[in-house]
Amino acid sequence: MSKKGDWVLLQNVILQPSERAPQVPEDTKQVPLKQWVKGWLTEDAEIGQEATARTRTGRVIKGTLVEEAPAYTHSFGQFIPELLKVQESIKTAMWGEEAQS
Amino acid sequence: MSDLSYQAVMGRKNQIMKAAVGLDYDQFELEGIAFDYERMMASSKLTIQEVMEVMHSFGVGNTPLVELKNITALARRHAKPGYGARIVVKDEACNPSGSFKARRAALSVHIAKQLGYKGVITATSGNYGAAVASCCAKAGLKCIVVQECFDGRGKGQPEIIEKARKCEALGAEVIQLSVGPELFYVFLRLLEQTGYFNASLYTPFGIQGVESLGYEIALQCREQFGKDPEMVVATNAGGGNLTGTARGLLQAGCKAPVVAASVDLKGLHMASDTQFNRKSFTTGHTGFGMPFTTWPDRSDVPRSAARPLRYMQRYVTVTQGEVFYTTEMLAVLEGMERGPAGNTSLTAAFSLAQELPEDAILIVQETEYTGAGKHQNAQLAFARENGITITIGDPSAQTPGESIVLPERPAQIKAVEVDLNRLRRSFINNAFGKDIKMPDAATLAYLAEEINLPHDQTRALIEHMLEESK
Numbered sequence: 001m002s003k004k005g006d007w008v009l010l011q012n013v014i015l016q017p018s019e020r021a022p023q024v025p026e027d028t029k030q031v032p033l034k035q036w037v038k039g040w041l042t043e044d045a046e047i048g049q050e051a052t053a054r055t056r057t058g059r060v061i062k063g064t065l066v067e068e069a070p071a072y073t074h075s076f077g078q079f080i081p082e083l084l085k086v087q088e089s090i091k092t093a094m095w096g097e098e099a100q101s
Numbered sequence: 102m103s104d105l106s107y108q109a110v111m112g113r114k115n116q117i118m119k120a121a122v123g124l125d126y127d128q129f130e131l132e133g134i135a136f137d138y139e140r141m142m143a144s145s146k147l148t149i150q151e152v153m154e155v156m157h158s159f160g161v162g163n164t165p166l167v168e169l170k171n172i173t174a175l176a177r178r179h180a181k182p183g184y185g186a187r188i189v190v191k192d193e194a195c196n197p198s199g200s201f202k203a204r205r206a207a208l209s210v211h212i213a214k215q216l217g218y219k220g221v222i223t224a225t226s227g228n229y230g231a232a233v234a235s236c237c238a239k240a241g242l243k244c245i246v247v248q249e250c251f252d253g254r255g256k257g258q259p260e261i262i263e264k265a266r267k268c269e270a271l272g273a274e275v276i277q278l279s280v281g282p283e284l285f286y287v288f289l290r291l292l293e294q295t296g297y298f299n300a301s302l303y304t305p306f307g308i309q310g311v312e313s314l315g316y317e318i319a320l321q322c323r324e325q326f327g328k329d330p331e332m333v334v335a336t337n338a339g340g341g342n343l344t345g346t347a348r349g350l351l352q353a354g355c356k357a358p359v360v361a362a363s364v365d366l367k368g369l370h371m372a373s374d375t376q377f378n379r380k381s382f383t384t385g386h387t388g389f390g391m392p393f394t395t396w397p398d399r400s401d402v403p404r405s406a407a408r409p410l411r412y413m414q415r416y417v418t419v420t421q422g423e424v425f426y427t428t429e430m431l432a433v434l435e436g437m438e439r440g441p442a443g444n445t446s447l448t449a450a451f452s453l454a455q456e457l458p459e460d461a462i463l464i465v466q467e468t469e470y471t472g473a474g475k476h477q478n479a480q481l482a483f484a485r486e487n488g489i490t491i492t493i494g495d496p497s498a499q500t501p502g503e504s505i506v507l508p509e510r511p512a513q514i515k516a517v518e519v520d521l522n523r524l525r526r527s528f529i530n531n532a533f534g535k536d537i538k539m540p541d542a543a544t545l546a547y548l549a550e551e552i553n554l555p556h557d558q559t560r561a562l563i564e565h566m567l568e569e570s571k
Contacts, residue, residue, distance in 0.1 A: 014286075014287060015107060019107060021107070021283050024283070024372055025372055025373045025374075027373055027374050027375045027376075028280055028281055028373060028374040030253070030374070032253075032279075033278065033279055034255070035276060035278050036250075036251070036277040036278075037274075037276050037277075038274075038275070055274045056272070057220060057243045057245055057274045058243075059294070059295070072266045074259045074263055074473050075259075075474070075479065076479045076482070077478055077479045077481070077482020077483060077486075078486075079478075080477075080478050082481070082491055082492070083477060083478055083481065085493060086425075086426055086493065086507050087429050087433050089510065090430050090433050090511070091434075093175065093511055
C-alpha cells in the first residue's frame with residue numbers, strides 16, 4: 001500500500017493502437033501511446049490500481065500506479081572490451097608502441 | 102470543457118501555439134509560399150549585445166576555446182605535407198546545463214518571463230530539456246519537459262533517461278512517452294491546460310540565443326589566434342545549432358564557411374517503435390538532420406527559425422562507430438571526457454582538417470556533458486543488449502540498427518559528403534508541396550535565400566526539375 005504523499009510513478013494510455021495518428025509506421029500502430037509521470041499521491045493506493053497524484057508543477061494527474069519511490073537505475077552499462085582496446089590503440093597511434101609498453 | 106480528443110486538439114493547433122509563443126506568425130507570411138525570415142528573426146527586438154547580456158545573466162556562454170593539439174598532430178599524419186588545420190573546440194559542456202542548448206533556453210526563458218508566463222514547457226528528448234529546466238530554475242518559473250523516451254515494451258533509451266534525471270535534478274516536471282509523433286498532441290494539451298510558454302527549439306528566440314555562440318567564436322578566435330577561422334563545423338539535427346552559429350558569425354563579420362555534420366542513421370525510421378532502441382544516437386543524426394534541412398517547417402511552430410540550408414556550405418556524415426572512437430580520442434589524447442553525440446562535429450573535423458593547410462583554424466563549435474546513460478560505454482552496452490553487433494574494423498562497413506564498427510586506426514575516420522543539390526531539390530519540392538512551377542521574381546528571390554544559391558542558379562535548378570517532371 002502506498003500512502004498519501006508518497007512519491008510515485010503513474011502510467012497512462014494516451015492513445016489506443018486504433019487511435020494512433022495516420023502517419024505512424026505499422027509497428028508503432030500495434031502498440032498504444034503510453035505516458036509516465038511522477039507525483040505525490042493524493043490518496044492511498046495499491047500498485048496496479050488507478051491513483052491520483054499531484055506533480056511538481058501542481059497539476060493533478062490520474063493513472064495506474066506502477067512504481068513507488070521511483071529511482072534512477074541507468075548506468076554506464078556492462079564492460080565493453082572494444083572500447084578499452086580502442087583507447088589503447090589511440091594512445092599507441094599517438095605516442096608509439098614503446099611509450100605504451 | 103474543450104474536446105480533448107486527438108483530432109480536436111490537433112485542430113486547435115494554431116490558436117494554442119499563438120497563445121503559447123506570444124507571436125503571431127501570420128504577420129511574417131508573404132505572397133504564396135514565401136515568408137519574411139529576417140523580420141521574424143527580429144521578433145525579440147534585442148541586439149546581439151543585449152543577447153550576450155541575457156546569456157551572462159543566466160551564467161551561460163563565455164565557454165573556453167580549446168586547441169586540440171594532439172588530435173591535430175594525429176590528423177596531420179594522415180594529410181599531405183603542409184596540411185592539417187589546427188582543430189579548436191568550443192567547450193560548450195561548460196555551460197550550466199552542460200551543452201550549447203543553454204543559449205537557446207536562456208533567451209526563450211528570458212522572453213517567457215518578460216511576457217509574464219508562469220511556466221515554460223518544452224518538447225525534447227535532448228539536452229535542451231535540461232537547459233530549459235536550468236534557466237527556469239534561475240528565473241523562478243515552473244518547467245515541464247515532455248520526452249519521447251520508451252519503446253512499446255517500456256524499454257527506455259539510457260541517454261534520454263539520463264536527460265530526464267538531469268531535468269528533475271534541476272527542479273522540472275518530466276513527462277515521458279513511448280515512441281510516436283503524437284507527442285505533439287500531448288504537448289498541445291499541456292500548453293492549453295497550463296497556459297505556459299512554449300519554449301520551442303524553433304522560435305526566433307531560441308535561434309537568436311544560439312547566435313551568441315557564433316558571435317563568441319569569432320571574437321575569441323580573433324583574440325586567441327589573431328584571425329578568423331577558416332572553417333566552422335556544426336552538428337546538424339533540427340538545424341538550430343548550425344543556423345544560430347552561422348548567423349552569429351555573420352553578425353561578428355566572420356565569413357568562415359559553416360559545415361554541417363550528422364551521424365549517419367540511414368534506413369532507421371524515427372517514428373518506428375521497434376527501431377527506436379536500435380540507434381545509439383538520439384540526436385545529431387541524419388534522421389533529424391535530413392528532414393529538417395529539406396523542410397524546416399515540419400517543426401512545432403508555423404515557421405521554423407532554424408533553416409540550416411540557408412547557411413551550410415557543405416554537409417557531411419560520419420558513422421556511429423567513428424563518433425564513439427573520436428570521443429575516446431578526445432578523452433585519452435586531450436583529457437576531455439565529453440558526451441558522444443556532441444562529438445559528431447569533432448569526428449567530421451578530424452577528417453575535414455586534413456583538407457586544409459596547417460595554418461588554418463578549424464573550429465568545432467560544441468561539446469556536451471557526459472554521465473551515466475549518456476556515454477559511449479552506456480550506449481554500446483545498450484546496443485549490444487539490443488542485438489546490435491559491435492566490432493573493430495572498417496567503420497564504413499556498418500549498417501545503422503544492425504552493426505556498429507569502431508575504427509582500427511584514426512586514418513579510417515572519413516567524413517562522407519552529402520550532395521547539397523539533392524537537398525536543395527528536396528527543399529524546393531517540399532516548399533511547393535509537389536506541385537512545382539516556375540516562381541515569380543519575389544518567390545524566386547525567397548527560394549534562392551532558402552537554398553543558399555544565386556538567383557540564376559536557383560532558376561536553373563527549378564527549370565531542370567520542371568524538365569525532369571515532364
